[in-house]
Amino acid sequence: MIRTDARLADGRDLFYYSSSAAHEAPTDIRDLEPRSGTGELRYDALDGDWVSVAGHRQGRAFLPSTAECPLCPTTPGNVTEIPAPSFEVVVFENRYPSFQDPGDAPGVDAGLLAAGPNAGRCEVICFSDDHDASFADLDVERIRLVLDALADRTVALLEIPYVRHVFPFENCGEEIGVTIRHPHGQVYGYPFVPPRALSRLENARRHAEATGRDLVRDVIDAELADGSRVVAQTEHWVAFVPFAARWPFHMQVHPRRDVLDLSGLDDAERDDLAVLQRVLLRRLHGLFGVRMPYIAGWFQAPKGPLREHARLHLEIVSNRRAPGKLKHLAGSESAMGAWINDIRPEDAARMLREVEL
């Protein structure tokens, strides 16, 4: 993996990731407005967490036509976020970030009506220069390059002083909220450990204190012993539908070895994962004969407290429960945080196993 560093017209970083030689890095010829940087992080005193208020994001691209796609390579007719005429994998800072460089702005402590800068970093990663590809269409070598790029971004973002936690993810499909169709993912560097990652870490700490054992390891062992929800196993990875799956189709993908984040995976694990991730997404898309919307996101170790309780794993969830039906996060899930799943996890696992590839 070779990284070529570049910069966009408004000063944002851009990185070309290539499998063989250094990439050419043409100049960004656009006359861009300076970055807005008006976001805020606000403390929700009732719920006890932080919300990013990013009003400047309302202006971002919303389902642009292919001819105007900002994630395609630049052509004479469409000058995009990527100045090069072709690329393999490219990463750049989001023009409409939810979290951004706070400059000299001071941080802020939790409290009634407490607000501070939405310090952090939001990057976009394009998986291909082919506008019509999807992650499941990529070849294994390209997925491997994406994994290398995400591992590199994880290390880079954790080095930023105001970043505490790095979350690489892909939203795929308009039904899950995608606003640009070009195949891409995102990497968020949060200034806090986000609530769901934090509760997993705290549960793991409690489990370790009570039993002396590792929670994620015990969950994996229990799933393998039971077997009814296992979707696939490889030399280095295990994929299953969790026992208490929240979504109609919900997979967890764990390395067999304890690893803190993507940068801790060795070459054999990355090669193996590239093959498996492609298989799992193709199984998902094969369920109903229609492309499935999904969120694929990595749980990784944060900086600081509880770091040692983290275990790298990937979650892939889809909100499609039947060909013409979506699961919505309505009253029970959105307002109360209480999840209801209409598909038995064992049935979901069987359906995924039975898809012919």
Add this chain to the structure above:
Amino acid sequence: MIRTDARLADGRDLFYYSSSAAHEAPTDIRDLEPRSGTGELRYDALDGDWVSVAGHRQGRAFLPSTAECPLCPTTPGNVTEIPAPSFEVVVFENRYPSFQDPGDAPGVDAGLLAAGPNAGRCEVICFSDDHDASFADLDVERIRLVLDALADRTVALLEIPYVRHVFPFENCGEEIGVTIRHPHGQVYGYPFVPPRALSRLENARRHAEATGRDLVRDVIDAELADGSRVVAQTEHWVAFVPFAARWPFHMQVHPRRDVLDLSGLDDAERDDLAVLQRVLLRRLHGLFGVRMPYIAGWFQAPKGPLREHARLHLEIVSNRRAPGKLKHLAGSESAMGAWINDIRPEDAARMLREVEL
């Protein structure tokens, strides 16, 4: 308010709520299958919470035509869940419940692969026999009757031994996941205090221990002192967009007096609320000239520990951020629990205040 108790053909409870006289209660002439009752409550060991797995719910009605609506009054051509030919407000047990009577099944403690009965109760409340009405179209007297019915259900469900927490809510609009268009809400009796209610109670307890004061009261006072996010005030109620609003349009509605649940509201407070709730929903629908999808849900006091830290309030949230754009709960919100809001709460409050009714 007068309640008339009845029973459906498969044994489910049905209650007619009327403003004047006792309701006629015709016999349910359908030949219904016995209730399925195959749901399960499963413990998610990584996240530390409970998920209801209710596979039988996949068979529930999905956007039925008006002629086949199961929530309309029964006619010769459409024998529905409500045997009467007309009604004001009616409540009945959901035929496809996420939580239900566990019978003699034993409960279960948290643990790896721990599962038990999804004990609890799910009720449907119809606000009107007019299929095409919406809550905002109801007259004030009808809204008052709905409030009385919800207060009655709250008391009744809290008396059930296996119910810990009662959540009355309305999902409105297909964009938020409604599967039946007839104007209706739901009342869930959970066998646990759901995660979001629990974290509010724990934050209130911590605040009380640290300051000797009431968290919700302090939040209301801070919002009134600031004023920029206040949408409406009445003699007994205050409505504002929270400082750290999670949704593009997000209102909290609090009584000025400390009240534990809907049954604790006096007549004057209920009368006042009926007027205000109608105004707030009409402001919401008036924002963009298109009907807004929303979730309206009541935070109430649970049974047992932390009960004294609860303060009744209503949250109304919409996922519409612009006429043609919805907010989706994608990677950051769904996977990490970290919320990003594209509309400044002060702007949302101003827009809501400026709607002409």
